[in-house]
Amino acid sequence: DIVMTQTPLSSPVTLGQPASISCRSSQSLVRSDGDTYLSWFHQRPGQPPRLLIDSISNRFSGVPDRFSGSGAGTDFTLKISRVEAEDVGIYYCMQASQFPYTFGQGTKLEIK
């Protein structure tokens, strides 16, 4: 199984400042067809996860452009250019390149 490791697990950030979360996979997420299925989600307490980024860097419909994804192979990053109050919560990466699908442990973003 592919293990997804996120760092940091907790990220206190000042409003208006940038934030960055790393996600590393235990093996390459590049499939034989050349695609890489790495997604990022945001979850608030009591709510389902909300898709932010698909296929490493494709921002989902309605997601603010302060969110961006990058990376390749085994190393991926989610960046928030300027953190807003509504961005607090837990962020998860997930790989769907290979079954079993696996999630990172989650990174808690909080405001300083």
Add this chain to the structure above:
Amino acid sequence: EVQLVESGGGLILPGESLRLSCAVSGLSVATNFMSWVRQAPGKGLEWVATINSAYNSWYADSMKGRFTISRDNSRNTLYLQMNNLRAEDTAVYFCARLTDVWGKGTTVTVSS
């Protein structure tokens, strides 16, 4: 509008069985990869199972042999049959078209 509504959760004794349902509107369960994801109290997201249009299915190792994912195309409904439930199966169970559409979840509590 696409909507996924889970039902069937509740309090159940260890060793018993439960069937979760996910009523889907706005997309067809017959033509999409449909999945179940769970989240234990205070924990991260865990992929459970996926079924595709050809009725192929995949399961997390810890659920193989105990859980069965299925669908009823005429009712446009996804199911998760869970047998021999354990305390560690206690979680909120989300139905999803990974990665972009999620239900709100239904809570399963396994306890004596």
